[in-house]
Amino acid sequence: MSNFTIPVGPLHVALEEPMYFRIDVEGETVKHVDINAGHVHRGVEYLATKRNVFQNVVLTERICSLCSNSHPQAYSMAIEQIAGITVPERAEYLRAIADEIKRVASNLFNTGILAHLVGFESLFMQMMQVRERMQDIKEAVFGNRMDIGANTIGGVRYDIDAPRAEFMAQQLDLMVPEVDEVIELFKTNRSILTRTRGVGVLTNEQALDCACVGPVARAAGVSYDVRVKAPYACYDKLEVPVHTLPDGDVWSRAMVRLLEARTAIDLIRQCLADLPEGPTVATSERPPIPAGEAIARCEAPRGELIYYVRMADSPKPERVKWRVPSFMNWDAVRIMMQDAKVADIAIIVNSIDPCISCTER
Amino acid sequence: MSILADDLEQHLLAAAPAGIQFRTTTDAKSVTTGWCTLADKEQLVTAAALLKALCARLMTITIFQPKAPPAPAVKEGETPPPPPTFFGGLVNDGKAYEVSYHFDVDGDALTLTIHVPGGGDVESLTPLFRNADWPERELMEIYSIKVRNHPDPRRLFLDPRIDGAVLERLIPFSTMANSASTKGLWEKIMAQTGSKS
Numbered sequence: 001m002s003n004f005t006i007p008v009g010p011l012h013v014a015l016e017e018p019m020y021f022r023i024d025v026e027g028e029t030v031k032h033v034d035i036n037a038g039h040v041h042r043g044v045e046y047l048a049t050k051r052n053v054f055q056n057v058v059l060t061e062r063i064c065s066l067c068s069n070s071h072p073q074a075y076s077m078a079i080e081q082i083a084g085i086t087v088p089e090r091a092e093y094l095r096a097i098a099d100e101i102k103r104v105a106s107n108l109f110n111t112g113i114l115a116h117l118v119g120f121e122s123l124f125m126q127m128m129q130v131r132e133r134m135q136d137i138k139e140a141v142f143g144n145r146m147d148i149g150a151n152t153i154g155g156v157r158y159d160i161d162a163p164r165a166e167f168m169a170q171q172l173d174l175m176v177p178e179v180d181e182v183i184e185l186f187k188t189n190r191s192i193l194t195r196t197r198g199v200g201v202l203t204n205e206q207a208l209d210c211a212c213v214g215p216v217a218r219a220a221g222v223s224y225d226v227r228v229k230a231p232y233a234c235y236d237k238l239e240v241p242v243h244t245l246p247d248g249d250v251w252s253r254a255m256v257r258l259l260e261a262r263t264a265i266d267l268i269r270q271c272l273a274d275l276p277e278g279p280t281v282a283t284s285e286r287p288p289i290p291a292g293e294a295i296a297r298c299e300a301p302r303g304e305l306i307y308y309v310r311m312a313d314s315p316k317p318e319r320v321k322w323r324v325p326s327f328m329n330w331d332a333v334r335i336m337m338q339d340a341k342v343a344d345i346a347i348i349v350n351s352i353d354p355c356i357s358c359t360e361r
Numbered sequence: 362m363s364i365l366a367d368d369l370e371q372h373l374l375a376a377a378p379a380g381i382q383f384r385t386t387t388d389a390k391s392v393t394t395g396w397c398t399l400a401d402k403e404q405l406v407t408a409a410a411l412l413k414a415l416c417a418r419l420m421t422i423t424i425f426q427p428k429a430p431p432a433p434a435v436k437e438g439e440t441p442p443p444p445p446t447f448f449g450g451l452v453n454d455g456k457a458y459e460v461s462y463h464f465d466v467d468g469d470a471l472t473l474t475i476h477v478p479g480g481g482d483v484e485s486l487t488p489l490f491r492n493a494d495w496p497e498r499e500l501m502e503i504y505s506i507k508v509r510n511h512p513d514p515r516r517l518f519l520d521p522r523i524d525g526a527v528l529e530r531l532i533p534f535s536t537m538a539n540s541a542s543t544k545g546l547w548e549k550i551m552a553q554t555g556s557k558s
Contacts, residue, residue, distance in 0.1 A: 037517060037518055038516075038517065038518035038519060038520065041518040041519065043527075046528060081388070086389070208418075209491050210491060210492055211418045211419060211420075211490070211491070211492040229467065229468030230390075230392045230468045230469070230470070231390045231392065232390065232392075236390050293396075294394075295394055295463060295470050295472065297470070304420070304465075306420050306421055306463065308421075308423050308461065308463060308472075310425070310427075312427070312428060318425065318427065318428065319423065319425040321421070321423040321425075323420060323421035323496075327421075327495065328492060330495070331491070331492060331494065331495070360518050
């Protein structure tokens with residue numbers, strides 16, 4: 001048997017963003033993986049200390065497009081803690097709605113790509129079609145399809161009136177059977193099951209050891225969801241089921257994402273039904289932000305996102321530090337790839353739903 | 362009800378006998394955040410080991426250089442006031458690092474903070490928390506802090522050919538862009554003005 005070292009990346013057809021994997025193979029089997037990061041390192045944390053508190057809401061939204069709502073939300077939450085701002089109840093619900101809309105779109109995108117990687121092109125196109133309904137909702141409600149600009153310090157920048165709520169409810173009603181159909185396909189279709197069952201396994205112990213977060217951890221039986229463990233926005237008033245699966249393989253991670261997309265639709269419906277009346281922002285003027293420090297966390301589509309903000313006597317933050325969920329899950333990729341087949345590399349990398357521009361900032 | 366035990370402060374003090382500053386805040390959703398500053402940076406490992414025993418999860422590590430407060434004007438003949446210090450006695454000269462280790466204890470957050478003199482070092486937490494690996498590598502490349510006993514102290518995001526401590530230096534844009542745009546622009550200007558290079 002021959003040993004080779006094969007490079008995968010930084011630019012590779014199966015990767016949407018640049019990352020370099022140096023993979024030692026023995027025949028067809030992966031023996032060792034070394035990850036070389038930094039190809040899209042832009043120094044955004046440095047930039048955040050050169051802009052004032054309010055400009056950073058715009059900057060943080062542009063770190064990543066798929067979880068673009070979670071960044072300004074966690075950042076705003078940290079600033080609100082420092083300044084002691086109470087977000088109005090209606091804004092808390094609207095924040096949760098924006099969060100869940102992004103979650104459905106993001107999770108369907110990732111699992112759709114998985115269908116593409118296993119060669120099931122018709123399913124890939126069908127899933128992108130289902131996701132398109134969410135994109136339509138975003139366009140109708142926020143006026144934008146990716147960076148939705150929903151958050152501001154002290155509340156939200158959008159509101160849902162009766163016709164929009166009706167449009168959303170109608171689209172969600174159409175989506176539910178479509179998502180259920182996709183879930184059923186993932187549970188039964190042989191070409192998906194044979195390529196993803198038992199592939200890229202991460203055990204419960206390893207997931208805890210690597211401190212994995214989000215669907216990667218939950219697919220390995222770690223029952224941790226920020227929305228339940230450390231509630232924010234209106235999640236303390238909602239029923240949020242936590243989906244966990246025991247096996248920790250590629251299929252489990254995809255299944256957790258699909259089930260969470262399905263749950264997210266229910267959460268949006270709950271929010272629309274309970275949406276209280278009232279203002280959408282705490283103050284119409286820019287509030288003064290005193291010195292202080294705070295931590296804020298939220299559950300992005302990929303898992304726990306944490307922001308730490310330190311303010312001194314300046315309108316610019318002294319430090320803004322964030323850690324994205326993908327940052328924690330890269331280490332687990334090396335475990336998942338151990339003894340995997342070369343043909344499964346792309347599927348395993350995709351299964352953590354990697355976000356590289358988030359990881360490297 | 363907070364998950365952070367009521368006697369956590371005593372346990373942390375026992376793990377870091379040089380002294381701690383401890384406070385907690387609880388928000389409207391009953392999520393508790395604990396803040397603990399250690400007087401001696403060398404007692405970080407024992408404090409972290411205590412948290413490991415409580416099944417804490419290391420979320421991330423933050424490093425930055427707090428700005429020194431402006432020196433007060435001193436009248437002639439008066440002795441200047443002692444320089445401002447952090448908890449633990451380290452002088453806040455604008456060069457010292459503040460390193461914060463953010464932990465999660467089943468939903469509640471706890472931050473351990475230490476202060477390290479400029480160019481100083483800190484013990485690695487990677488043997489205790491496997492996921493401290495990447496954050497510690499990032500510390501070492503953005504500031505000239507050293508992490509002792511790190512199992513794999515390579516660069517994380519920055520290329521090894523780039524000088525380290527990027528957040529401690531002012532890097533001119535032309536240097537950062539490798540003069541590529543500046544040279545082209547310069548030649549264009551010279552051509553337009555008709556000057557001989």
